[in-house]
Amino acid sequence: MARAGGGWTIRGLQYGFVAPALVLLLAMNIFPLLYSIALSFSNADLVGSEFSWVGVLNYKIVFKLAKYAQALRSTALFVFLAVAIELVLGFALAYALRDRFRLKPLVLTVLLVPMMLPQAVMGLFWKLMLNGNYGALNQLLAALGLPQPQWITDPDLKFFSIVMVDVWMWTPFMMLISLAALQAIPTYIYEAAAIDRASPWRVFRRITLPMCAPLLGLAVLLRATDALKQFDLIMAITGPNDRATQTLSALLYQVVFRDGKVGLGTAYSYVILVLVIALASAFLRYMARLQQRENAA
Amino acid sequence: MKWLRVVFVGLYMAVGTLPLLWLGLTSLKERADTISVHPKWLPALSQHGPEDPRFSASLEAYRRLGEVYAGADHTFYHYLRNSMAIGLLSTLASVLIGTSAAYGFSRFAIPGSKDWLFFILSTRFLPPLAVVVPVLMMYRQFDLQNTHLGLVLLYTVFNLSLAVWLMKGFIDEIPRAYEEAALVDGYSRWQAFRLIIVPRAAPGMAVTAVFCLISAWNEYGFAMTLNNQVAVTVPVYFAGLQGNVQGIPWPQVCAGVLLFVVPIVLFTVLVRKHLLRGVTFGTLKQ
Numbered sequence: 001m002a003r004a005g006g007g008w009t010i011r012g013l014q015y016g017f018v019a020p021a022l023v024l025l026l027a028m029n030i031f032p033l034l035y036s037i038a039l040s041f042s043n044a045d046l047v048g049s050e051f052s053w054v055g056v057l058n059y060k061i062v063f064k065l066a067k068y069a070q071a072l073r074s075t076a077l078f079v080f081l082a083v084a085i086e087l088v089l090g091f092a093l094a095y096a097l098r099d100r101f102r103l104k105p106l107v108l109t110v111l112l113v114p115m116m117l118p119q120a121v122m123g124l125f126w127k128l129m130l131n132g133n134y135g136a137l138n139q140l141l142a143a144l145g146l147p148q149p150q151w152i153t154d155p156d157l158k159f160f161s162i163v164m165v166d167v168w169m170w171t172p173f174m175m176l177i178s179l180a181a182l183q184a185i186p187t188y189i190y191e192a193a194a195i196d197r198a199s200p201w202r203v204f205r206r207i208t209l210p211m212c213a214p215l216l217g218l219a220v221l222l223r224a225t226d227a228l229k230q231f232d233l234i235m236a237i238t239g240p241n242d243r244a245t246q247t248l249s250a251l252l253y254q255v256v257f258r259d260g261k262v263g264l265g266t267a268y269s270y271v272i273l274v275l276v277i278a279l280a281s282a283f284l285r286y287m288a289r290l291q292q293r294e295n296a297a
Numbered sequence: 298m299k300w301l302r303v304v305f306v307g308l309y310m311a312v313g314t315l316p317l318l319w320l321g322l323t324s325l326k327e328r329a330d331t332i333s334v335h336p337k338w339l340p341a342l343s344q345h346g347p348e349d350p351r352f353s354a355s356l357e358a359y360r361r362l363g364e365v366y367a368g369a370d371h372t373f374y375h376y377l378r379n380s381m382a383i384g385l386l387s388t389l390a391s392v393l394i395g396t397s398a399a400y401g402f403s404r405f406a407i408p409g410s411k412d413w414l415f416f417i418l419s420t421r422f423l424p425p426l427a428v429v430v431p432v433l434m435m436y437r438q439f440d441l442q443n444t445h446l447g448l449v450l451l452y453t454v455f456n457l458s459l460a461v462w463l464m465k466g467f468i469d470e471i472p473r474a475y476e477e478a479a480l481v482d483g484y485s486r487w488q489a490f491r492l493i494i495v496p497r498a499a500p501g502m503a504v505t506a507v508f509c510l511i512s513a514w515n516e517y518g519f520a521m522t523l524n525n526q527v528a529v530t531v532p533v534y535f536a537g538l539q540g541n542v543q544g545i546p547w548p549q550v551c552a553g554v555l556l557f558v559v560p561i562v563l564f565t566v567l568v569r570k571h572l573l574r575g576v577t578f579g580t581l582k583q
Binding site for chain 1: 298302303305306309310311314316317319320323331332333334335336338393394397398400401402405407413415416417418419420421422423424425426427428429430431432434435437451453454457458461486487489490511514515517518521522531533535536539545547550551554557558561562564565567569572573574576
């Protein structure tokens with residue numbers, strides 16, 4: 001029997017390794033969640049004055065008022081568009097950059113820079129660049145003789161402008177994970193395919209794509225959860241109360257911190273939470289199945 | 298097909314780096330040139346007319362980062378120090394606590410470990426705004442609002458799920474034989490962890506640190522709602538300049554952002570070799 005050291009029993013030490021992480025996660029996630037269940041049935045406000053219980057009133061408001069459902073639809077569209085474009089662009093970049101070449105480290109570093117920048121500040125900077133009158137983008141388009149839309153004031157366009165900024169910032173992340181996935185495919189599989197004279201398209205469809213799928217799925221999951229929480233860019237570019245770009249986080253911020261309605265805000269965040277957890281666990285199950293099939297093959 | 302790849306990457310690089318180039322150019326301008334209706338894209342050493350594409354370039358904005366801007370309480374460097382203290386401490390804590398937990402889950406048969414790991418992952422899905430109000434109440438209770446410690450604690454916890462999962466991938470790949478040999482030689486478990494595992498997991502810890510640092514360094518939502526008076530970080534400071542009577546000092550903001558990203562870029566370059574292995578989360582067995 002090995003000694004644990006420092007007077008610890010083996011069993012105690014096992015838990016000693018995992019306990020700090022679990023205690024912190026439970027304290028900072030479970031406690032706030034339990035606490036906010038209570039808040040969601042009250043009319044508590046932000047300044048902390050006396051509050052009373054209002055039953056399911058907050059939940060009724062959330063399901064009745066159109067703006068809550070609208071924010072959900074906006075968010076779903078935002079997540080879908082941003083993640084889909086980032087996945088395609090990021091994977092295409094990684095696929096194009098898969099072989100070694102002399103400047104590869106430099107090219108990769110430059111490509112990764114956008115995801116290292118603070119979104120809240122870059123949102124402001126993009127607002128400057130997208131300005132209809134003195135923005136750099138429209139000046140460039142004018143020089144090229146192209147039309148110059150009002151990127152951030154046109155209500156039909158500003159939502160897509162924010163998607164574009166998100167794509168600029170986070171395509172590098174998709175590229176990074178795609179590169180890792182491509183690199184993990186053993187070369188002997190490609191060699192075997194070459195002996196079989198498989199066409200490049202067939203190799204891509206039958207080998208490259210399926211072997212990258214599990215990791216790409218994980219990348220999509222991570223990116224989707226982040227896009228779902230997207231707040232910094234919206235806050236900087238259009239503010240939290242713009243109907244055209246009001247996603248979940250923006251609306252929550254507006255309700256809780258501008259209107260001060262904590263009870264209503266927490267009720268809404270519970271509805272979101274249930275949806276997110278349902279979606280995420282469905283996705284994780286799908287991923288697990290995908291991986292099992294991969295291992296069996 | 299090779300030309301197609303070169304063209305695609307070249308095109309993406311050209312479009313994708315233009316905003317970065319503009320960021321650099323803006324940091325060299327005077328404020329009036331940053332919002333000029335005539336494009337100002339050519340740095341020059343002297344003044345030119347309003348319709349000339351040339352603008353007078355200087356490092357004035359970088360120098361003025363050392364001054365207190367109207368409406369702010371401190372200079373940029375004060376906020377940078379806050380960001381550094383909070384970012385570094387929380388990164389260190391996430392990596393250490395995450396590595397220890399990853400080792401526990403990797404090596405011991407902990408009851409319900411699958412469920413615990415799923416719980417750890419699931420905390421990442423939580424929209425931060427869903428917990429911000431109760432956290433705010435809790436922080437008021439414990440006097441953690443507007444403190445460095447409050448944000449350190451929060452960022453540590455938010456990065457923990459990533460740290461545990463990344464580190465588990467790395468530690469799973471270290472053969473058990475190393476520690477078993479050490480245990481036979483009379484090392485205690487703790488010594489084996491410290492002297493055998495940690496040095497071998499160091500590249501993984503560095504990669505994990507990069508990811509934790511990027512998110513803690515750039516976090517805005519919590520920093521703005523919980524800490525908008527004391528321990529203000531750089532993103533909150535710059536974003537707070539919006540709505541300022543004198544307008545946003547664009548040259549200083551751009552200069553500040555560029556200085557702000559330098560440590561992250563350097564750190565990433567240092568761990569570049571291990572970065573790709575890190576992001577597989579141990580899902581791929583070679």
